[in-house]
Amino acid sequence: MGYHIAIMADSTSRWAEALREISGRLEEMPAEEGYPAYLPSRLSQFYERTGAYETLNGREGSVTVIGAVSPQGSDFSEPVTQNTRRFVRCFWGLDKSLAYARHYPAINWTMSYSEYLDDLAHFYETEVDAKFNEYRTEISALLKEEQSLMDIVRLIGSDVLPDDQKLVIEIARLIRVGFLQQNAYHAEDTYVPLNKQFRMMELILHVYRRTKELLAEHVALDAIRNSGVMELVIKVKYDIPNRQLERFDALTQQIDGMLDQLRTQKKEVL
Amino acid sequence: MSLQYFGLHSISGSLVVLDHVEGAQFDEMARIVLDDGTERTGRVAMLEGDKAILQVFEGTQGFSLTNTRTQFTGRPMEMPLSGDLLGRVFTGAGRPADGLGEVMPEKFGDINGAPLNPVSRQYPRNYIQTGISSIDCLMTLIRGQKLPIFSGTGLSHNKLAVQIVNQAKIAKAEAEADGAGSEFAVVFAAMGIQNDVADYFRRSFAESGVLQNVVMFLNLANDPIVERIITPRCALTAAEYLAYEKHMHILVVMTDMTAYAEALREFSSSKGEIPGRKGFPGYLYSDLASLYERAGIIEGQEGSVTQLPILTMPNDDITHPVPDLTGYITEGQIVLDRGLEQGGVYPPISVLPSLSRLMKDGIGEGYTRADHAAVANQLFASYAQVQDARSLASVIGEEELSPLDKKYLEFGRYFEKCFLTQRLDENRSMEETLDLGWTLLSLLPKSALDRVDDQVLNEHYDPDAAQALIGKTEA
Numbered sequence: 001m002g003y004h005i006a007i008m009a010d011s012t013s014r015w016a017e018a019l020r021e022i023s024g025r026l027e028e029m030p031a032e033e034g035y036p037a038y039l040p041s042r043l044s045q046f047y048e049r050t051g052a053y054e055t056l057n058g059r060e061g062s063v064t065v066i067g068a069v070s071p072q073g074s075d076f077s078e079p080v081t082q083n084t085r086r087f088v089r090c091f092w093g094l095d096k097s098l099a100y101a102r103h104y105p106a107i108n109w110t111m112s113y114s115e116y117l118d119d120l121a122h123f124y125e126t127e128v129d130a131k132f133n134e135y136r137t138e139i140s141a142l143l144k145e146e147q148s149l150m151d152i153v154r155l156i157g158s159d160v161l162p163d164d165q166k167l168v169i170e171i172a173r174l175i176r177v178g179f180l181q182q183n184a185y186h187a188e189d190t191y192v193p194l195n196k197q198f199r200m201m202e203l204i205l206h207v208y209r210r211t212k213e214l215l216a217e218h219v220a221l222d223a224i225r226n227s228g229v230m231e232l233v234i235k236v237k238y239d240i241p242n243r244q245l246e247r248f249d250a251l252t253q254q255i256d257g258m259l260d261q262l263r264t265q266k267k268e269v270l
Numbered sequence: 271m272s273l274q275y276f277g278l279h280s281i282s283g284s285l286v287v288l289d290h291v292e293g294a295q296f297d298e299m300a301r302i303v304l305d306d307g308t309e310r311t312g313r314v315a316m317l318e319g320d321k322a323i324l325q326v327f328e329g330t331q332g333f334s335l336t337n338t339r340t341q342f343t344g345r346p347m348e349m350p351l352s353g354d355l356l357g358r359v360f361t362g363a364g365r366p367a368d369g370l371g372e373v374m375p376e377k378f379g380d381i382n383g384a385p386l387n388p389v390s391r392q393y394p395r396n397y398i399q400t401g402i403s404s405i406d407c408l409m410t411l412i413r414g415q416k417l418p419i420f421s422g423t424g425l426s427h428n429k430l431a432v433q434i435v436n437q438a439k440i441a442k443a444e445a446e447a448d449g450a451g452s453e454f455a456v457v458f459a460a461m462g463i464q465n466d467v468a469d470y471f472r473r474s475f476a477e478s479g480v481l482q483n484v485v486m487f488l489n490l491a492n493d494p495i496v497e498r499i500i501t502p503r504c505a506l507t508a509a510e511y512l513a514y515e516k517h518m519h520i521l522v523v524m525t526d527m528t529a530y531a532e533a534l535r536e537f538s539s540s541k542g543e544i545p546g547r548k549g550f551p552g553y554l555y556s557d558l559a560s561l562y563e564r565a566g567i568i569e570g571q572e573g574s575v576t577q578l579p580i581l582t583m584p585n586d587d588i589t590h591p592v593p594d595l596t597g598y599i600t601e602g603q604i605v606l607d608r609g610l611e612q613g614g615v616y617p618p619i620s621v622l623p624s625l626s627r628l629m630k631d632g633i634g635e636g637y638t639r640a641d642h643a644a645v646a647n648q649l650f651a652s653y654a655q656v657q658d659a660r661s662l663a664s665v666i667g668e669e670e671l672s673p674l675d676k677k678y679l680e681f682g683r684y685f686e687k688c689f690l691t692q693r694l695d696e697n698r699s700m701e702e703t704l705d706l707g708w709t710l711l712s713l714l715p716k717s718a719l720d721r722v723d724d725q726v727l728n729e730h731y732d733p734d735a736a737q738a739l740i741g742k743t744e745a
Contacts, residue, residue, distance in 0.1 A: 002416075028539065028540075029535075029539040029542060029543070029545060029549075030541060030545075030549065031535055031545060031548070031550075032548055032549050036539070037535045037536040037538070037539035037540070037549055038283070038495075038534075038536045038539075038540075040529075040532045040536070041492075041495050041532075041533075041536060043456050044464075044492050045464065045492045045493035046465060047464075047491070048465055048490065048491050048492035048493075050322025051466070071419050076585070077584075077585040077587070082423075082584040082585055085423040085424070085464075085530070086423055086526075086582060086584075087464060087491055088422075089464065089467070091424055092421075110612055113424040113611075115424060115426075115428075118429070123275075123444060137614050139612050140612065140614070141613060144612045144613050144614075148664070150666060151664055152432070152663075155664070155665065156665070156666075156667065160666070160667035160669065160670070161667060161668075161669075162667075162668065165668070193620075200498070
């Protein structure tokens with residue numbers, strides 16, 4: 001009928017367990033963890049029914065599957081998870097420790113991926129902004145760097161890091177708390193349109209570039225931390241409503257002003 | 271009119287059992303006609319007393335124990351072959367899938383391949399240029415070699431495969447010297463890939479205009495698994511024909527071998543065979559070898575068959591049976607790394623565990639360039655030092671490192687940024703790649719380059735070029 005349909009299947013693990021039970025009753029030869037050897041082909045038969053179609057009267061329709069896999073003990077190496085990942089091209093890995101920290105949505109940003117990025121690049125460029133993809137890559141590189149820095153911090157503390165690396169950790173915190181984490185109970189933050197997402201990324205990266213310049217001019221990292229800029233950025237998701245994106249310009253100016261002040265203070269001390 | 275068998279003894283999955291069969295041969299093909307007139311193909315998978323077990327390619331939906339008539343053809347599965355295969359798209363079972371009609375066969379080839387006389391095998395020499403720096407310089411693909419790509423779910427191996435197919439070529443001078451006899455073409459076998467991925471391959475090849483030089487065999491994820499088992503065999507038969515009878519240099523790209531092995535497991539389990547490691551059949555090794563060993567060059571023939579199988583390691587586990595057994599048979603491997611991919615590096619080739627065992631015989635003077643071995647060796651050694659410096663930095667912090675270790679970190683950053691990283695449409699020549707390698711090495715002090723002799727080093731060491739490269743990258 002030309003509808004765009006999303007199917008939420010929760011949970012395919014229970015379905016696979018049913019398959020295992022029937023297979024056991026049929027006395028079939030088990031492969032991994034008692035699942036039958038045809039588990040991958042059954043899974044692919046399910047996931048391959050997705051796609052975009054043209055109907056007989058020329059309308060476009062599509063079927064999208066969002067399948068939830070709930071592996072025992074959050075073990076992503078078990079057969080159902082592994083085989084599902086072979087047939088899907090986008091993977092959102094929910095993370096227990098994020099969930100416990102009430103970081104919602106608890107999507108682990110290093111583990112998750114989408115293979116559709118290249119296909120969607122054009123959409124983002126024309127519909128949102130030409131720089132969307134560039135910012136996205138930059139943000140994920142920052143998160144990746146933070147992760148490897150955190151390995152050091154966990155071992156020997158953050159004191160040994162040079163200031164520019166401490167800044168990376170600070171900016172990654174902005175991304176995590178200000179951008180990735182959303183409040184489902186807040187009227188504005190529960191649904192963030194793409195162009196606001198873009199403005200938020202732009203603001204965070206702007207702050208990163210400005211503060212990096214300040215560090216190069218020997219402004220202390222603590223001064224930047226205490227200036228209140230970081231808090232402003234984190235609050236952006238509540239402070240600027242989804243329909244008043246022009247307020248980002250004023251906010252950027254305000255932040256620039258605060259950072260310029262830090263620089264003049266530094267010069268006065270000298 | 272030859273003998274027809276009415277009805278079946280039993281049906282189990284894609285297998286059917288026939289009773290009271292006389293004179294059937296192992297591996298021969300059978301035609302199965304249903305009462306409604308539709309026809310399917312089967313292959314003898316097992317013979318036991320007077321029972322014959324057939325695997326049915328199109329699936330056994332609609333079969334009953336009484337509505338079939340089976341006729342044995344007395345021949346193994348054969349593939350129609352002709353020079354017109356190039357530019358065509360086939361299903362996994364070798365039937366046309368592009369609506370252009372049947373192939374006009376010049377001959378039929380047994381899909382299990384002709385046995386190769388080991389004595390007439392020629393040792394692989396000379397290389398195939400992929401235009402990808404990390405592969406060309408550090409793990410050069412040699413003609414007649416089998417070099418698998420070990421990847422994981424969600425990594426960009428499909429993109430890499432497309433780039434290799436688009437860019438792969440043999441050295442120009444030689445193509446001219448050999449005359450029209452030795453052209454280059456690609457046979458592409460896809461096993462168990464998703465619909466949109468198959469579409470991506472088809473579209474990318476069409477866009478870049480290489481499609482008329484590619485033979486594609488597409489077996490999708492929801493196609494019957496029995497078809498998946500013969501897909502690589504059909505592809506290799508086409509490759510062998512083009513190589514040994516049409517004198518072409520053929521690169522066979524096969525993706526994804528893990529899906530193939532899983533199809534083999536499913537098939538084996540439905541035959542009731544005893545499972546081995548992770549449920550895979552005990553003969554997985556010899557079955558994979560029967561495919562991989564079809565790469566090579568035959569004495570007195572101009573063409574060659576080179577294989578580039580791609581496999582996804584479940585859970586990124588390189589000890590999983592499929593990558594493990596593949597690694598025993600093939601001559602090296604290219605390993606993709608999730609960490610690099612997340613860091614925005616494409617192609618995310620993990621340099622240290624990757625290697626090409628035959629590379630030493632196809633590079634250097636007369637093939638690529640005299641200094642190739644030296645620069646490759648030194649890049650490996652220096653990049654290994656980078657890893658040491660990085661792990662040290664993660665313990666004592668980057669500030670505390672010695673000046674040399676800091677240099678290594680810098681080298682590592684630019685190596686990943688300038689050498690590994692490449693755009694999808696960036697085709698680097700061998701010269702460019704090797705020069706780039708030397709430029710990056712010049713970031714390090716001369717004393718740290720201990721794998722090259724001084725004469726070569728003096729010729730290529732150029733710190734100014736290195737600084738210029740940094741300037742260019744940062745701008």
